[in-house]
Amino acid sequence: MTVPCMFKGEHTKLNHILVLTPHKKSNMWNTELWVGLAGGIVGIFIAFGAVVLVIRLKNKKEKKGIGKGGDLELQHLNLSVRTTCDKKVSFEGSPDIVKGKIIDTTPRKMLLETYTIEELRKATEDFNSTNQIEGPVFHGRLNGKSMAIKRTNSDTLTKIDFGLFNEALHHHPNILKLIGRCSTEGPESYLVFEFAENGSLRDWLHGGLAIKNQFISSCYCFLSWSQRLRICLDVAMGLQYMHHVMNPSYVHRNVKSRNIFLDEDFGAKVGNFGMAGCVENETEDPLSYSTNPASWSLGYLAPEYVRQGTISPSIDIFAYGVVLLEMLSGQTPISKHNMKGEGSIWLTEKIKSLFKSENVDELREWMDSTLGENYSFDAAITVAKLARACVEEDPSLRPSAGEVVGKLSKLVEELPEEEHLFSESSTKPLVKAPLNNQ
Template sequence: MWEPRVYIPVSIVAFTICVGIAAFATYMILWKKMNPHHGSISKKNVDLELQQLSLSVRTVSENKISFESSSHKLMVVETFTVQELTTATADFCSGNLIGGSVYHGRHKGKDLAIKCTDHSTISKIKFDLCNDSTHFHPNIVRLLGSCKAAESDSAYLVFEYAKNGSLKDWIHGGLAMKSHFIASCSCFLTWNQRLKICLDVATALHYMHQIMSPMYIHRNVKSRNIFLDEEFNAKIGNFGMEECVKDIPEEGSASAEPFSWDRGYNAPELIDKSSDAITKNSDIYTFGVVLLEILSGKPPVSKLEKEEGSVFLYNEIKLILESSDAAEKLRQWMDNVLGENYSFDAAVMLANLAKACVENDPLLRPNAGEVVQKLSKLVAELSEEEEQFTVGESSCKPLVVKPICV
């Protein structure tokens, strides 16, 4: 008797809901027909919001890049005034003379190496390489700035300061910065330090030859152009200055004396003019000569006593390694300041690597990457103990003397 009372309200509610849904659907269809562009407008609004968001993100990113770039601006070549450099070197006082035409200076709390030169040399330097922060490498000496005198041909180059001088000073002079920064003349590089220096230089060449694009050929890899910082990390100097390197002197000229050190670095293909262009293989050759200097402590070429002629390191190592008693001759040929404080097996490997680098045929020489790989293996085998400098039988760090001029 109560069932109709239940079903009738339920049916009315269901009918009302259905009618409401149908009405809403009809309304939406009619509304969309009357507003056909509403969807696209909404999409455009969404797209606009996304673009604004993207712009905001990009702006933040660009600001970050700009900020980072501003820090790199500290690495670009600056322009110094003559007065600034005169003050930095105490009027180019002889007490600040490092060697040749290079002076030690101090500017804004930083140590500098200031080279006196001329306008012509400045014009040959590839400042674009030095200004590009992507070409900064820890084993390359940085060119910090330059200066041109307005009333004369005098000009100056300002370099990163190498506290411990050149490799040449240490190998051939027994001290860094002769008579200037090192008080003791009996300091010399240990075997471990020599191997690390070899690896540092090879790493810089690998960067120039195989990482830089386009490839860069240094043309002047010599012990006098390899510098040592406070921690005795090696850095190659004269980066971006290959056009400043003088041409190889002709035979018979006054500068082409057989005992001239520069002749000891000349690759055969450059001497006999068999190649029209200097290649990266020429850099590998000169690097090989540097390896021989580090091993033997001898100059790249020396004059025979009481005889005419010269002795070249690249000839010596070939004769030694090809002899029947190569081991004994190599021991005698090694730098005597090392005594027995070196690994003979490593010395043999380094001597063979140097010999490969000074092959007459450029195509037989290893590339910089292969050299780095072999030297890395040698360095990895070294003791991890802290390296020290040896004086006599004891070890010490070099005694740094402050410049005379203030």
């Protein structure tokens, strides 16, 4: 029969299958085991790598944060260094280093003192005439400190921008400091300024010498050439601060030799700062000139201010140019043409005619005779050209205060060594004279 044969074959095949299956299962299990172990190991490595990566990212972030702060500090430092360097070479910014001194332009609050009338009376010996400097201004001394006390009407105080002093005034060494004020119930009030030991520039140039208790009546005093150059530079630096550093820029509107004051070392300070609103209207009839010194103010007024009432830093530059002309010639801004007082000579017109003539001898003759030959004529020509530029009719042709500082700084640096280091002077000694000799 064929059936048993068939079963025999099937049996053989089945046996073969039964015999082989356990081995295959064992191999498959081993393979899966190894795959599982490999996968587990890979997973462990991935997990470990992920942990390491997280830690590294965290550390990197912390370091980046620290670095960012450090970079910020470095940026601030670099900015400070760069700004300082820029200021040294740029005259449009604050002159932070002048004559070897660093001028601090850090904002600081400067509150004005409030004085009582009793304190001011005590300081001036009840406004004794022996303490009178000039007009309504008295010399006072309170708590061992000298001061200049100016009597004014109470309405004037309302026109003063005291915010310049109370809020963010960076005190500049070439601006006369307002120390305090005194308000009364009456029509008069008082302003208290730092005391300028050597009076006003006008006094020195035009013979006023108003601080009577400081000078010998017979003393023939004048400013040397080196002193004049330094004074011109000081005033320019004060204007540079007002025009280029203050924000918004401040226009003084009353620059003149009478408002420039000299300390004991003949350093110059611009007075009446913050009082632009108090400037009297002197433009009503600029052509009617009298020999009264009060009328000299007309000679400082820029044409655009007279004609249109335009107020800009350029009008200060014009007035400054007139001060330069005073320093060069020793003459007043406006002077009478002849002994009879007929006609008048304006310094601004005189300097224009001198340059038109191109006669060097005329310029030399025009220079202040008190200087003699003790000055550099080349430097004088440079100053004269600068003054001529300052009093240009067109405001756009006038130099900025920064440009003026740049030119004058070079002239001061070129002064002879002995004059550069200290001011020798025909103006010293300044001693008190008996009051009855005045």
